[in-house]
Amino acid sequence: xxxxxxxxxxxxxxxxxxxxxxxxxxxxxxxxxxxxxxxxxxxxxxxxxxxxxxxxxxxxxxxxxxxxxxxxxxxxxxxxxxxxxxxxxxxxxx
Amino acid sequence: xxxxxxxxxxxxxxxxxxxxxxxxxxxxxxxxxxxxxxxxxxxxxxxxxxxxxxxxxxxxxxxxxxxxxxxxxxxxxxxxxxxxxxxxxxxxxxxxxxxxxxxxxxxxxxxxxxxxxxxxxxxxxxxxxxxxxxxxxxxxxxxxxxxxxxxxxxxxxxxxxxxxxxxxxxxxxxxxxxxxxxxxxxxxxxxxxxxxxxxxxxxxxxxxxxxxxxxxxxxx
Numbered sequence: 001x002x003x004x005x006x007x008x009x010x011x012x013x014x015x016x017x018x019x020x021x022x023x024x025x026x027x028x029x030x031x032x033x034x035x036x037x038x039x040x041x042x043x044x045x046x047x048x049x050x051x052x053x054x055x056x057x058x059x060x061x062x063x064x065x066x067x068x069x070x071x072x073x074x075x076x077x078x079x080x081x082x083x084x085x086x087x088x089x090x091x092x093x094x
Numbered sequence: 095x096x097x098x099x100x101x102x103x104x105x106x107x108x109x110x111x112x113x114x115x116x117x118x119x120x121x122x123x124x125x126x127x128x129x130x131x132x133x134x135x136x137x138x139x140x141x142x143x144x145x146x147x148x149x150x151x152x153x154x155x156x157x158x159x160x161x162x163x164x165x166x167x168x169x170x171x172x173x174x175x176x177x178x179x180x181x182x183x184x185x186x187x188x189x190x191x192x193x194x195x196x197x198x199x200x201x202x203x204x205x206x207x208x209x210x211x212x213x214x215x216x217x218x219x220x221x222x223x224x225x226x227x228x229x230x231x232x233x234x235x236x237x238x239x240x241x242x243x244x245x246x247x248x249x250x251x252x253x254x255x256x257x258x259x260x261x262x263x264x265x266x267x268x269x270x271x272x273x274x275x276x277x278x279x280x281x282x283x284x285x286x287x288x289x290x291x292x293x294x295x296x297x298x299x300x301x302x303x304x305x306x307x308x309x310x311x312x313x314x
Contacts, residue, residue, distance in 0.1 A: 023203045072160075075153055075189065077194075078243060
């Protein structure tokens, strides 16, 4: 019997929690006025992680990605993640 | 009988031989523990040494904590076995939840490689039981992500329970509360950023690390 599942493209934006010092962001912010951009503030530096996941539906994909984020992709002590999921196509799996 | 100390090695660990040399110079036996092994082979204590476990990809310690060896080390620690994480080893211990908090990038974004003074804050840990509270130790640091941070509640708990083990005399990296090392509630798991294994021989400029290894080995 063929199992039908959907492919989702996942984009995880990892950033530091509010209140956690962001030395990279501060350094960039301090550098901008030397280029003439003195009107920039709240610079923060994070990372993005992209992957494709298969799941029965978007809800299940979201749940799986949240678990991946909380157990591995972020350190909840200092980081949080914003997850964006897009249904890529319907795929058939054996 | 002399103590046998297991020294964990992940791909990218680079301070295992220094750690074994320090242990053996103080009369212990050092034994390499490979990351894919689940067997601690009857060791009396474990060191997770410095380096760049799994290339520090994602975050320092984030991948190492899923290794079979770390499961065995967690069991060993939860049964009261002495565990010391040095530098990257400290990062592995926080990522694996054996110690609270996290190690952030240094304030000032500089990789720090120098000798610093740290103060022994408590004698009540597996690493400092032979040391004297208030003693100043001269130890090398060698890190980019050594800036200890945690929630205010966690910091309050660490202070209330006397779990700060070492504190910087002159904070080099922005660590909260000048913290250079902490222990768990049971006091058998200790994580520190400085490298005492590089300060166990006068040829290297300091022997101040010996008292810490003596404590770990239980040799005094």
